[in-house]
Amino acid sequence: MTATAETTGQSSPEQLRTAMVEALRSIGAVRTDRVAAALLAVPRHVFAPEVPAAEAYEPERALVTKRNEHGLAVSSVSAARIQAQMLEQADVRPGMRALEIGSGGYNAALLAELVGSEGEVVTVDIDPFVTERAEKYLGEAGYERVRVVLADGSGPVEGGPFDRIVVTAGAWDLPPAWTDALTEGGTITVPLRMHGLTRSITFRREGGRLVSVSAEVCGFVKMQGADAHDEFLVLPRGTKEIGLRFDELERPDTSRLGGVLETPRAEWWTRVTVGNQEPFDSLYLWLASSLPGFGLMSVDSELDTKTVAPANRMACPVIVEGGSLAYLALRKISDGPAVFEFGAHGFGPEGGPLAALINTEVRKWDREHRAGGGPTFTAQPAGTPNDQLPDGLVIDKTHVRLTISWP
Known part of the structure; x- marks a missing residue:
């Protein structure tokens, strides 16, 4: 008799996905049926074969896929809670063109489920180890339609303009190529560092500036490449x-x-x-x-x-x-x-x-402010005069002037 999950007493991947989604719903990370459906459809364990399937589906577990010479994580499959939270923020709809900056494969597959057969997904990473791995596992999971690109994600990417950009590496700045790649009214969801504090912020493009529509606490490995920044x-x-x-x-x-x-x-x-x-x-x-x-x-x-x-x-x-x-x-x-x-x-x-x-x-x-909804974040190009900035704390990055405005 062939051993199955039922005969061995172990949960099947489908059962593990269902349990993960139920857990994510219970803590509010999953709020919509379309994000739940994407999480139920994509086999997360395929993108993390180094760990047992049960660990791959733990909601709070980030799965490190590469470390540097100091033992620090430089690439990972992010915790499912964070990924679900960012996808809810991004509000990806069928037929959209989506760009993921910072690859790994799994999140790109989730985006592919959300945009559907009429949409397009491009995922880009600076590390060939990451892109080769992403392409391999996307193919194994049935998402060959995702285009994987080896490039520095802070620069221009062919295939735009994009309705949605999702950045899955911790960013300190907002390169102009990201704003330029967005459709008017399109959004970018990015884990942005401000004074060492990271927030997953969804910005909507309004002409030449970006204005936040949501912000959540999160943590990510730091971005590499031209826009890497050390404390x-x-x-x-x-x-x-x-x-x-x-x-x-x-x-x-x-x-x-x-x-x-x-x-x-x-x-x-x-x-x-x-x-x-x-x-x-x-x-x-x-x-x-x-x-x-x-x-x-x-x-x-x-x-x-x-x-x-x-x-x-x-x-x-x-x-x-x-x-x-x-x-x-x-x-x-x-x-x-x-x-x-x-x-x-x-x-x-x-x-x-x-x-x-x-x-x-x-x-x-x-x-x-304790009971309030938090501040609004506005990013405008470096060099924008002070009288054109909203009220609030101004943080001058290399590419943008970021304003934090409290109600």
């Missing part, structure tokens, strides 16, 4: 224990931070609280768009001397001015259920005032 890293103690990362062209002077963490620590608290499982992602973005000298602090758990106690040891808001710094902090104020209070710690001669400044902005976020 500026500062080690105030000279070791990897504590790092300060600054991600924009304009950054604070950090030359006077030597010894700052050996000074007494100032602590200020806000009376603004948060529950144990309550998200507060908009707070980080608010602080990034309202505080000068903004960056992110990280702490190496193996080297940690407990000198600092940031709210998040992987990426915590920090501000720098001269020889002083301050960062966002949390302290537990009650158990059952756990409740935490926001505050700030400061170091250096101006550490106390900097901590107080963070707390002022935390309170403003709590009053005015």
Whole structure:
């Protein structure tokens, strides 16, 4: 007798896909029947043969397909939750022409399901390992109609203009080729980094500018090629224990931070609280768009001397001015259920005032933006005069002037 999923007690790929889609619906990542149908149709496990099928269908699991010499992921099949979320944002319809920047195969197959037989899908990647792999597995899964292109995705791609562009690599900038490739009213959905914080933003083209229609928290491996961008890293103690990362062209002077963490620590608290499982992602973005000298602090758990106690040891808001710094902090104020209070710690001669400044902005976020829908993002070409920009924080990238406007 031939062994089957039923006789071995293992779930079949079809059963695994159904369970994945049900899980994604339950958390709100899948909201429409057409995205659900695409996820049910495409065999995700075919694009990740290195792992067992059951792992390929775990909703939160990203499947790394290539690492660099340092062991860092440079290509992956993104977590199904993120892919579903971005496809819902992109609102891809039958008959559309879609471009995917950053290939892998699986997401391109999902796009092919969404555009249908009358639509077109082009997927492009700079790495021949990725494009060869994508072409191979797209063929095995029955999606030969997807055109796979080996090229730097930040440049022009033949086949446009496109109704939808979906970028599946973390971008720091918005190259003009992307805007030029869009139809008027077309959209691009892109994981965009701003001060080190990544949001999956869907922008609609309005003439020469892009205006956001939605934004979601996400994370992606960084883009390679001409528009790759690395953060500026500062080690105030000279070791990897504590790092300060600054991600924009304009950054604070950090030359006077030597010894700052050996000074007494100032602590200020806000009376603004948060529950144990309550998200507060908009707070980080608010602080990034309202505080000068903004960056992110990280702490190496193996080297940690407990000198600092940031709210998040992987990426915590920090501000720098001269020889002083301050960062966002949390302290537990009650158990059952756990409740935490926001505050700030400061170091250096101006550490106390900097901590107080963070707390002022935390309170403003709590009053005015905590329950809101978040900001609008507008991208206009570099060189656009200030009087033609909307109100808000302006971040100057290489190709665009990005404005973050809070209601």
